[in-house]
Amino acid sequence: MDQQGLHDIEYRCIQEEQPACQAACPLHVDVRKVMTLVRVGDLAGARKLLDRTLPLPTVLGRVCDHLCQGPCVRGSIDTSLAMGAVERTIINATGAATKPLAMPGKGKRAAVMGGDVSALTVAWDLGKKGYGVDVYVAGEAVGGHLLGLSELLPAGALAAELEIMGRLNVVFRAGQTLNAALLDRLGGEYDAVYVEMLDANFLSVGREAVDAVTLALLGRDGVFCGGFVTPGQPLSVIALAGEGRKAAVSMDRHMAGVSITASREREGACPTRLFTNTQGVIPLPGVVPADPGAGLTPAEAQAEAARCLECQCLECVKSCTYLAKYKGYPKVYARQIYNNLSIVQGARSYNQMINSCTLCGQCEELCPSGFSMPDLIVAARRDMVSRGKMPLWAHEFVLEDMAFSQSAAFRLVRAAPGEASCSHLFFPGCQLGGDPAASVPAVYAHLRAGLAGGVGLGLACCGAPAWWAGRQELAEAAMAAFRADWEALGQPRVIAACASCQATFARLAPEIPVVSLWRVLLDETGLPQVGVSLPSGPVAGVRLPAGPVAVHDACTGRHDVAGLAAVREILGRIGVAVEELPASGRLASCCGFGGLQANANPELAAATLARRVAESPRDFVATCSMCRDRLAGAGKRTYHLLDLLFPGGSDDPAERPDPGFSYRHEARARLKRQMLETVWHEPQPPETPPALPLVIPDVVRQVMEARHILDTDVARTVARAEATGRKFTDTATGRHLAGFATARVTYWALYELIDGAAHIHAAYSHRMNVSGVDRQEG
Incomplete structure (x- = not known):
């Protein structure tokens, strides 16, 4: 990722976009923050924020025409916030202004021609930046049309602000004749000049004569113009101040000798991309002041500010x-x-x-x-x-699990018995292959009976764990191996029982046609009912849920619209009602296994899972084997949809516990042996029993599961210790402690030999590479 790539990615996140109110304000007052402070009663803090943003704050804070109020998101629900009234309350409650912090003097001077709001804003801003400013005013009074707003401004308010400006090295020169001759003279005496166009346009130019971004007068270096009057439009105090601020920025940059055009996109009122979700927001009427003539009291302003949505996306x-x-x-x-x-x-x-x-x-x-x-x-x-x-710890265990699924212990991709090719290939996925319900043989038999053209079986891993782990080459190698088998079988359509497999095929091998198992069962083979026509009754032998269920959609299948619909239609046909989860379908939440979160951050994965479980008190139905097992492991009653269609003999499949990693390994190997023996009638050599059977209590097995330690890892550790005598023995208890170092993992087991079996009391491991140490297995 380079800098441009970073900027492109950042731009898509809109959380830092301004709220609609702030974006509409020409001075970008942080209305959201102001309302937050007022809501908690911190009027002094709100005043400090206004003082940092507004020029002449005790004046503009009272006469502002609140252009921010119209776009208020609250207005679409009830009524917009009374931002202008709250702002006046803040100013009235916090007293006179103090001199703002100013930068050290820069040794340069600017001239301002005019004495209305835009001109005063230019002088205020440049004075704060350390420039000397001379304000040339026609007539004797400074303030322009502010002088006619006595009903909003208490006596002396404007004079107090002008006195502060005097302490900012701003000098007012009243009684001036503002004309072209004066401009010519000032242009030669000052480093920059601002011309306010509000009252008398002695330049006889309009907005087209100034640059829209910088307000620079075209063809006249160092001269800037603003405060234009738009015929037919009401005069806006805050818009004039915004134009003055834009000119002040340009003049500052001009006098500093830097670009006056760079990074000006967000000045003045501007659009915003910020999205605020108002779904579920309760309407609240605006606060009506007890004394309309006096405006909002501090308590009333606090109540009005509490209506603010504090707009953000998130x-x-x-x-x-x-x-x-x-x-x-x-x-x-x-x-x-x-x-x-x-x-x-x-x-x-x-x-x-x-x-x-x-x-x-x-x-x-x-x-x-x-x-x-x-x-x-x-x-x-x-x-x-x-x-x-x-780091090794992040994904190594799952990649080892994937390697097992790609090994001869599980991998089996072939056509039906006696056939060299097939039209369909059932691909259950590695996790369903290790499911204790053992539904794969029944599903495969059902597909073979219901589909013409031959149905093959594909036991393998699609490569999803490697893709999640950032091991692109490993993921593509897994798919390349499958693609070779697929082509040898005549390029059949793949029937996927796993949403992650389906998504991985679409990502790594889009040329391979893939369809969801659920659509095939619904549209092509029919549901597995015995002696009953499809819509008329439940599947034989299945104890259906007593009430409605919540469907836990696999997050990797969120875009498989047809598959999602098929699941719900299947449940409806077998008489099971559905209550949708808040996050379902396209918005489905993850169980915490996706992306290998459960391996890299087990605590966070548990929180992710708990959040999902809390979405509904109903029993869940899942279509992903790992989702089902994780939900069950968190104590959530959860069916796999295949439990309802191909019952495996469990009295209550929703209570079936998470079998764990060791069981899944054994079950995958057992599934391959079973399919070869029962479908292809190929006798398999008997399984070699372990030299020392293991007895593992549930409490120890839970620790092993959390630490990703398989039964086979413990068995190898004990077998090597017994064969070599390399072990520690506690003579008081008779227990042995032994370690076994593989390429990158060292396993430890605390065990006791009783009646020819190893009783495991504890197991742990650590994963690391030690430079310069030969750690060959065994």
Whole structure:
């Protein structure tokens, strides 16, 4: 990611865009912050904020015509905030202004021709910046049309502000004749000149004669013009002040000798892309002052400010446990990730943050401008992998699990018995292949019976874990291996039972036709009912949920509209009512396994899962095996849809626990052996029992599961210790402690030999590379 790429990514996040009120204000007063301070009763703090933003604050704070009020988002719900009235309350309650902080003198001087709002703003701003300013005024009184607003301004308010300006090195020269001759003279005596066009346009020019961005008078170096009157339009005090500020910025830059055109896009009233979700906002009537003539009291202003929505977007952060965890929003994360990759070179600072995203894509669906954290995170992970900066702990266990699924222990891609090719290929995915419900054989038999042209079976991994881990080459290698088998089988249509597999095929092999298993069951084979026509009754042998269920859609299938609809139609046909979760379909939430979050950040994955579980008290139905098992592991009653269509004998499949990683390994290997024996009638050699059977209590197994330690890892550790005698023995208890170092992982087991079995009391491991140490397995 280069700087331009970073800017392109940042631009898509709109959280830092100004609220509609602030964007509409020519001076960009932070109305949101002002209202926040008033809401908590901090009028002094609100006044400080106004003083930092407004020129002549005790004057403009009272006479401002609040252009911010019209665009107020609250106005679409009930009535806009009374921003002008709140602002006047702040000024009235906090007393006279104090001299603002000014910069040291710069040794340059500017002249201002005119004494109305825009001219006074130019003088105020340049005086604060350390310039000497002389204000040339026609007549004896300074203030222009402010002098006619006595009903809003208490006596002496304007004079007090002018006195402050005098202490900012601003000198008022009244009784002047403002004409072209004076301009010519001032142009030679001062470093920059501002001409206010409000009353007498002695230059006989209109807006077309000045640059729209800088207000520079075309063809006249160092002269700037503003305060034009637009015929038929009401005079706006705050718009005049905004024009004066724009001119002051140009004059400052001109006198400093820097570009007067750079970075001027957001000056004055401007559009904003900020989105504020008003769904569910309760209407609240505006506060009516008890004494309309006196305006809002401080208490009334506080109540009115409490109606402020404090507009911001954060749509993605509100819905994502991961984004909320790191106390920011996508634009902030983009900068942090860029710094991590380009400055500290992936050393450590944000590694866990980069590796903790589920890559589910919900944020992109919620974002009004389509910001995609997955795109950013995958690019960052690939960058870290390419430079050898990806920490081992983040993904290694899952990549080892993927390697197992690609090994001869599980991999099996072939046509039906006696056939060399097929029209369809059932691809259950590696996690469903390890499901304890063992539904794959029944589904495969059903597909073979219902589809013409032959149905093959594909047991393998699609490569999704490698893609999630940023191992692009490994993911593509897995898909290339599958593609070769697919072509050898005559390029059949793939029937995918896993949404992640379906998404991975679309990403890495779009030429391979893939359809959801649920659509095939619904549209082509019919549901597996015994002696009953489709719509008329439930599947034989299935105990259906007692009430409505909530469908947990796999986040990776959020764009499979046909598949999502099929799931709901299947449930309807077998008589199961559905209550939609708040985050379903296109907006589905992740279970915490996606993107390998559960491996890189187990605590965050548990919080992600808990948030999903809390969305409904209903039983869940999932179509992803890993989602089902994780939900069950969190105590949520959850069915796999195949539990309802192809019952596996469990009395209550919604209560089936998460089987764990070790069971899934064994179940995958067992599935391949079963399919070869029962479908292809190929006898398999008997499984070799372990030399020492393991007895693992549930409490120890839970620790092993959390630490990603398989039964086979513990079995190897114990077997090696017993074969070599390399172990520590506690003579008091008879327990042994043994370690076993593989290429990068050292496993430890505390065990006791009882009646020819190893009773495991504890197990732990650590993953690291130690430079210069030979750690060959065994």
